[in-house]
Amino acid sequence: MNRRIVFRTLGSILVLEAVLLLLPIAVSLIYADGEVLNFLITAAIALLCGLTLRILTRNGGAVIYAKEGFAIVAFAWIGMSVIGALPFVLSGAIPSYIDALFETVSGFTTTGASILTEVESLSRSILFWRSFTHWVGGMGVLVFIVAIIPNFTDRSIHILRAEMPGPVVGKLVPRVKETARILYLIYIALTVAEMIFLACGGMPVFDSITLSFGTAGTGGFGVLNDSIASYSPYCQWVITAFMILFGINFNLYFLLLIRRFKSVLKSTELWCYLGVIVTCVTVITINVSSIFPDFSEALRHSAFQVGSIITTTGYSTTDFNLWPELSKGILLLLMFMGASAGSTGGGFKVARVVLLLKMAKRELKRLLHPRSVSTVRFEGKSVDETTLHSVANYLVLYIICFIAVFLLLCLDPGNFDLETTFTSVTACFNNIGPGFGNVVGAAGNYSTLAISSKLALTVGMLLGRLEILPILLTFSPAVWKKQ
Amino acid sequence: MKIIVMGCGKIGTAILSSLVQEGHDVVAVDNDDSVIEEISNIYDVICVCGNGTDCDTLTEADVENAELFVAVTGSDELNMLSCFIARKMGAKHTIARIRNPEYNDAGLSFLRQTLDLSMSINPDFLAAKELFHILKLPGAINLETFSGGNFEMAILKLKENSPLDGVILSDLRKKADLNFLVCAVQRGEDLYIPDGSFALKSGDKIGLFAATAELPKLLRTLGIAAKQSKNVMILGASRTAYYLSKHLLSGGNSVKVIEIDKDKCLEFSSAVPGATVIMGNGAQQELLLEEGIDSTDAFVSLTGMDEENILISIFASTHNVPNVIAKVNRPELASLAEKLGLDCIVSPKKIISDILVRYARALENTLGSNIETLYQLMDGKAEALEFSVRENFKYARVPLKEMQLRDNVLIVGIIRGRKTILPSGEDYILPHDRVIVLSAGHRINDLSDIAK
Numbered sequence: 001m002n003r004r005i006v007f008r009t010l011g012s013i014l015v016l017e018a019v020l021l022l023l024p025i026a027v028s029l030i031y032a033d034g035e036v037l038n039f040l041i042t043a044a045i046a047l048l049c050g051l052t053l054r055i056l057t058r059n060g061g062a063v064i065y066a067k068e069g070f071a072i073v074a075f076a077w078i079g080m081s082v083i084g085a086l087p088f089v090l091s092g093a094i095p096s097y098i099d100a101l102f103e104t105v106s107g108f109t110t111t112g113a114s115i116l117t118e119v120e121s122l123s124r125s126i127l128f129w130r131s132f133t134h135w136v137g138g139m140g141v142l143v144f145i146v147a148i149i150p151n152f153t154d155r156s157i158h159i160l161r162a163e164m165p166g167p168v169v170g171k172l173v174p175r176v177k178e179t180a181r182i183l184y185l186i187y188i189a190l191t192v193a194e195m196i197f198l199a200c201g202g203m204p205v206f207d208s209i210t211l212s213f214g215t216a217g218t219g220g221f222g223v224l225n226d227s228i229a230s231y232s233p234y235c236q237w238v239i240t241a242f243m244i245l246f247g248i249n250f251n252l253y254f255l256l257l258i259r260r261f262k263s264v265l266k267s268t269e270l271w272c273y274l275g276v277i278v279t280c281v282t283v284i285t286i287n288v289s290s291i292f293p294d295f296s297e298a299l300r301h302s303a304f305q306v307g308s309i310i311t312t313t314g315y316s317t318t319d320f321n322l323w324p325e326l327s328k329g330i331l332l333l334l335m336f337m338g339a340s341a342g343s344t345g346g347g348f349k350v351a352r353v354v355l356l357l358k359m360a361k362r363e364l365k366r367l368l369h370p371r372s373v374s375t376v377r378f379e380g381k382s383v384d385e386t387t388l389h390s391v392a393n394y395l396v397l398y399i400i401c402f403i404a405v406f407l408l409l410c411l412d413p414g415n416f417d418l419e420t421t422f423t424s425v426t427a428c429f430n431n432i433g434p435g436f437g438n439v440v441g442a443a444g445n446y447s448t449l450a451i452s453s454k455l456a457l458t459v460g461m462l463l464g465r466l467e468i469l470p471i472l473l474t475f476s477p478a479v480w481k482k483q
Numbered sequence: 484m485k486i487i488v489m490g491c492g493k494i495g496t497a498i499l500s501s502l503v504q505e506g507h508d509v510v511a512v513d514n515d516d517s518v519i520e521e522i523s524n525i526y527d528v529i530c531v532c533g534n535g536t537d538c539d540t541l542t543e544a545d546v547e548n549a550e551l552f553v554a555v556t557g558s559d560e561l562n563m564l565s566c567f568i569a570r571k572m573g574a575k576h577t578i579a580r581i582r583n584p585e586y587n588d589a590g591l592s593f594l595r596q597t598l599d600l601s602m603s604i605n606p607d608f609l610a611a612k613e614l615f616h617i618l619k620l621p622g623a624i625n626l627e628t629f630s631g632g633n634f635e636m637a638i639l640k641l642k643e644n645s646p647l648d649g650v651i652l653s654d655l656r657k658k659a660d661l662n663f664l665v666c667a668v669q670r671g672e673d674l675y676i677p678d679g680s681f682a683l684k685s686g687d688k689i690g691l692f693a694a695t696a697e698l699p700k701l702l703r704t705l706g707i708a709a710k711q712s713k714n715v716m717i718l719g720a721s722r723t724a725y726y727l728s729k730h731l732l733s734g735g736n737s738v739k740v741i742e743i744d745k746d747k748c749l750e751f752s753s754a755v756p757g758a759t760v761i762m763g764n765g766a767q768q769e770l771l772l773e774e775g776i777d778s779t780d781a782f783v784s785l786t787g788m789d790e791e792n793i794l795i796s797i798f799a800s801t802h803n804v805p806n807v808i809a810k811v812n813r814p815e816l817a818s819l820a821e822k823l824g825l826d827c828i829v830s831p832k833k834i835i836s837d838i839l840v841r842y843a844r845a846l847e848n849t850l851g852s853n854i855e856t857l858y859q860l861m862d863g864k865a866e867a868l869e870f871s872v873r874e875n876f877k878y879a880r881v882p883l884k885e886m887q888l889r890d891n892v893l894i895v896g897i898i899r900g901r902k903t904i905l906p907s908g909e910d911y912i913l914p915h916d917r918v919i920v921l922s923a924g925h926r927i928n929d930l931s932d933i934a935k
Contacts, residue, residue, distance in 0.1 A: 066524070154527055155524070155527070157523065173508065174508040174509050174510055174527065176527055384516055
């Protein structure tokens, strides 16, 4: 393990975080909400830690392998969250550091689970920072570092693979750096487009910026206590559309840019993703039509909730906790499924679900015809056995980690019911945010949970966003042994 | 610039690694997914798994927008066919590796024309040519030719107790009344571009630049020439051995080839009737001694195994063979072999990647000057380039002393018509000249890059 490059990259990340903190400082200056000092102190700490790390590790070689990539990603995310939590504590918005850490990790991992009972009284700059963490975490901070630092390392593909979600991470163009840059440009362009659409619909500028950050990263932190419910139907439709757009594999946007429309139309994952959305919206609209006064409202709310849950955003326009069991059941299943690979969404990913289903089908066929030989095809290509194995392994790890976090939550002294416990783990592990039940549902929050449960969920959110392996590998001693 | 490299074997990997270092956008195509996986882990390229003659694969590699398509799979036919298809699909330039001697005869230019190839490369032939040059100039461990063979840069290693140990360069010039220039010195890991007051030391590697015709005489005058290679022993009846033997035999030398495989022996002896072909295992010292390794002038090890070449060459060195050359393809082994005392190493991989780097750079610059030749010297620490100067060259007729050359850049020679100038500050460059430049640490794309 090349420790120097791991910690040097961590140093770069912290310096970058100090730079990113300038944005809430600017917001604070505009709204004169008196938080400038808190953000300045945090930025100074980030800068100091970052520079110290960089100076201590200045002589490291730049060669990295897969394990360094995993370690860099794990440390970067933990380091960013530990420091990113400080503004909440310093400003007094969240007095307890553990709570602030939960909130920050929830931000960076684009979960959107909150321990705040009331957000409208928070200062503008704190709200901005809270939503901005979603935006930074959505596409990934290391992808950003790779895009901007010249000659970072020849093999930054390992970092990209560790940070980007999905079973296979491919490059768009030959150079990793260019790939990262293109991804960020698409990301920025879509975010700005949403801001403009929202602002045109009469939403206040501050709200449209923060909500766009939340949508882009598929996060889910709002700026009002009732999330999106009090905005106009137009704004709700715009957010629905953009949530679904951000849940699509970004490679497809690149293919659109280079005018390879045929390849986009042939994408299996895209059609599965859209198909699931349409089916679920239809079923839920019929199911909830009795609750709402007219059809269009039922359609709007069901489309919003389905879009919000499948992309793991976690916004809500209505308390879906009060919906019939069928609708709730569908939403719970969508929580596990998640968005497309290579998008900013979390969850198990549509691509993996499709691959697992195809593998299952192949196994059934093999039982009927024991000598049959067949390959699993996806996106017009046959998928090699290593990828299939890794998908199956990921399922196993996913279940094990889920069970571990779930058991820890069952120990909570608050003794919550099973629905609350199970869905809070589901919602955090898949980076959604709100679960079901009165405590953690769309109208509730995570503040009543015990500290141990909050910590377990914090780890769960990181595991979910980074797709388990970086965190598990980095904290297994074998990786750090000197060879 | 966008370049597609098809076939990621030894040569393909070397090519794409040096092209990536040059800053090109490279797409690697191979039909073996484990190879592709490996490549994508190590190099910053995009990888496409598939058959290079398949239109779908080529479309996926975005051949329409490729500036250069290089086909270096093991099969000549596949290379030619895929280049042909790539050219038809929109690649601007195509280069194919064609190594079968049957294609490399008079029919080659017809093939090239019909298939619209920009260039065909034959690593075996090029390696043989380089080996032949080195054998002709005993004492040199490497030889690069410029200006269509009129000029040469010999890389020499000063042995223990070399007559040049401690000699200051300005004195060296007095010693030999010939036109020459010591343009680069590698000492350990460092590279120097020396001036007149520089003192040489044993163990240095020096780059000596002179006219081809004068070089043998120069080495004799300086007292560093080794014995002429009259009879040469070659290990391994490879294609390179075939070309090398033909060259050597036509120059009146005697050639002995040792090969373990019977069929190859038969094939070789019918293809090169003048050579003595011995069937046996060259790794057996007994056989080498029996065949007179003690009395041979030069020993060239050309088996397919780098390790075998290194070990047997070291054995030959211990038996006081004056010229020992080993073919070593893997760069990491080459530097190890050097530590073991094997100075003279030829790597077909490096020859090919030099050619491609040069070709890509020449494609990139269309202004001012053209790169004619490019060699990477001294483990890639320096580059020697030859430019032909065009009409619109910015510094034409400007005396060199007023040109403010960059640090670590040296104008080695100016060739004007049939005249050669080893330039001083008063000289200047004219259009249509050929200019040879040595650069350490800078990437020179265009002749005007040499000025600050």
